[in-house]
Structure formats: C-alpha cells, structure tokens
Amino acid sequence: MEILKPNDLKKKFDKSWVAAYDKVLTLVDKDNVEIIEYHPCMSGSEWLVNQYRNSSELITDAFRDGNKHVYKATVGKKPLNLKASYNAAGIEEVAIHNNEVKVTHSGLAGAGVGAGMCRGLGKGVNYIELHDVGGGSKIGKATVVTPKLQKVVIGIDDTDTKDEGATWTTAHNIGLELKNEGFEYIDHIIVQLYPNNPYKTQNCVSIGLTFAVPEDKKDKLIERIIELLKRDTLSDKTSIAILEGLNIPDELRKYSIKAKTGMVSVDEAEDLAKKLNIDLIEVTGSQGKIGALAALGLYDNPKEAVKIYSRNNDK
Known part of the structure; x- marks a missing residue:
C-alpha cells in the first residue's frame, strides 16, 4: 500500500489516461454516509452510478445530477464480486477514523483507474491509500480519505x-x-x-x-x-x-x-x-x-x- 497526496499522485501518474475528479465530499450522520463526487465527465458518470448501485452492498441509494453523483451508504465492509461489464466497480468498505472518512473503491480496468488515481486528484481529498494500480485489464483498488463533514440544509422563505x-x-x-x-x-x-x-x-x-x-x-x-x-x-x-x-x-x-x-x-x-x-x-x-x-x-x-x-x- 502506498499513501499519496493529490500532488504526489499527479506527479506519479502524469498519464493521458488519468482524468481528475473535480471534487469529493463525504458527509456523515452516525453510521450513515453520503458521498458526493463531481465526475470528470457529464453524463458519462451515469455508467459509474449504475455499476456502483449494482455491485456494492454498502450502497443504499445512488443517483446522478449532471456530473455530480451521490452515493448513500453505511459504514462497514462488504467484499465485491467484480465481473467485467456487469459488476465492474464499487465500494467495498466505509470507515470513520476521528475526523476522516475512508472509502475503499475497487474496479476493473478503467473503473479501477477511477478508483484511486482519478478520485485522488479531486479537491477535498486529503490523500489516498493506493492498494492496486488499475488500467488495462487489471483491478484497481484505493482508499480515498476525505474530511468528515456534516450536512446542513437551510430553508428560506x-x-x-x-x-x-x-x-x-x-x-x-x-x-x-x-x-x-x-x-x-x-x-x-x-x-x-x-x-x-x-x-x-x-x-x-x-x-x-x-x-x-x-x-x-x-x-x-x-x-x-x-x-x-x-x-x-x-x-x-x-x-x-x-x-x-x-x-x-x-x-x-x-x-x-x-x-x-x-x-x-x-x-x-x-x-x-x-x-x-x-x-x-x-x-x-x-x-x-x-x-x-x-x-x-x-x-x-x-x-x-x-x-x-x-x-x-x-x-
């Protein structure tokens, strides 16, 4: 496992096949989390939302709004049964440590690149724990670590x-x-x-x-x-x-x-x-x-x- 901050990640993987996420936020309420990610593409993120929803037992709901996609999940660990095209990517673990949230993503091929390298370059990410480098036909796996945030909704009239x-x-x-x-x-x-x-x-x-x-x-x-x-x-x-x-x-x-x-x-x-x-x-x-x-x-x-x-x- 290798620990990489966004700048370190950018230097290590300065590749044409790595596209940075714009931002990653993680909101916490007891054992429930809401992961908000701003994908590099617009509607292309619909594929990822569908894959995550199908593959991850920890995810209770998922949806896309433009290039923003939201995963509602619970704290825990559930192994993924990855299968090309059908279950190509997902979240296998969500953990809270003090003021940080650790979300472990796994994916096949390009989805594996997104698991660590693409997400790790986004604003809001403290660092990633890179387990396996994806790309080609390989599995990619990384733990994305972000600050623990709270959702506050203000109604105004x-x-x-x-x-x-x-x-x-x-x-x-x-x-x-x-x-x-x-x-x-x-x-x-x-x-x-x-x-x-x-x-x-x-x-x-x-x-x-x-x-x-x-x-x-x-x-x-x-x-x-x-x-x-x-x-x-x-x-x-x-x-x-x-x-x-x-x-x-x-x-x-x-x-x-x-x-x-x-x-x-x-x-x-x-x-x-x-x-x-x-x-x-x-x-x-x-x-x-x-x-x-x-x-x-x-x-x-x-x-x-x-x-x-x-x-x-x-x-």
Whole structure:
C-alpha cells in the first residue's frame, strides 16, 4: 500500500489516461454516509452510478445530477464480486477514523483507474491509500480519505415584496457569497407551495440551500446566513429553518406535502419544528416559517418539490 497526496499522485501518474475528479465530499450522520463526487465527465458518470448501485452492498441509494453523483451508504465492509461489464466497480468498505472518512473503491480496468488515481486528484481529498494500480485489464483498488463533514440544509422563505425581489435568487446569491467565504455550497432547490395562498407574493415558493461543513463551522454558517438575510431581505416576514444530518423525518415530509396542497399556520410549523428538534428562526418576521420548514422536507427530491397538487382547484 502506498499513501499519496493529490500532488504526489499527479506527479506519479502524469498519464493521458488519468482524468481528475473535480471534487469529493463525504458527509456523515452516525453510521450513515453520503458521498458526493463531481465526475470528470457529464453524463458519462451515469455508467459509474449504475455499476456502483449494482455491485456494492454498502450502497443504499445512488443517483446522478449532471456530473455530480451521490452515493448513500453505511459504514462497514462488504467484499465485491467484480465481473467485467456487469459488476465492474464499487465500494467495498466505509470507515470513520476521528475526523476522516475512508472509502475503499475497487474496479476493473478503467473503473479501477477511477478508483484511486482519478478520485485522488479531486479537491477535498486529503490523500489516498493506493492498494492496486488499475488500467488495462487489471483491478484497481484505493482508499480515498476525505474530511468528515456534516450536512446542513437551510430553508428560506419570504424575502421579497409585491413590488420587488425574488427569494430564489436572493438565497442563491447568499449561497455563492458563503461559498466564496469557504463554505461548501452543494445545492439549491425550489419548493412549490400552495398556489392559492392569499399571503403569497406571486409564485409561492420557498428555497432550500444545502451545505457541507465541518462540525465546528456549523454555527458560523448559520450566523452568516442570518446576517446576510438581514442585509438583503426586502420583507418583514423572513424566516429560516435548519435541518442537520442525512435523514428527513417522515413527519417533515408529510408537512411539506401539506404545505403544497393547502394552508398551514405559523403555530403548526412551530409545533412540528419543536417536536422534531429543528431550529426555526425569525430573521425579520414569523410568516416565513411556514415555507422555510416546508423546504426542508423535500430538499432531496427536486421533482416532487416542484409539483403543483391543487391545479384542479385553481380559480
């Protein structure tokens, strides 16, 4: 086994057949992990997601969004039964050591090259433990070591007025500003709420921003979002909701669907947030709590988030 940092890896394998991943992030919640990788190719990563899903017992779910692919997995060790074309690559071990996560990838031929050399060049990687060099017809195997991160999702609602503003762009611009400050801004989702809400500005949506942060930077992230919203919001009804970890409680999902299909009160939002231990914070006012909390329940399902359920009842 050879331990190689990204710069060492680049010098050792300066080959035309090695393509660097853009970034690798690993989010942890107890014994569950979410591995987010930005592949060198766009839709080419669909092949890899399919292979990993088929080959790895540790993976509970996998999907692709552009060149970003996500593996949801559990801590443990499960040997792979690699077979060319059918089960060509996968994850055989996930381990957490202090503030690092170690994910062992194995693959045949080109998938083996991706296992260590390509991933190891990505941003966010501390180093790799190279077990076997892939390529040609050989098996490649490497343990990719990344910092242990925590997922924090921020629901945001009510930043505009009837005269000006847009919540989705205000939230995104804040996400970009935080990215420039060093926070890992992963995703932005628009959640369609009840279209017949009399309090709406117009389209009636709320926003969920997803971040990956070291645990000791979580509070600073939240403080900055509140500061930036106070600076940028045009409304006196702005609120945020904060969901930590990888799990979305069933009650929260049901609440989000309810907020898409009919009216919900601020009291109902506050009661559920308290029950689920979700922080619900007034930035300039309380009305935004309803949509901010609703954004959290569907942040991982963009297609469901944008659906309109009450079209037949529109007047």
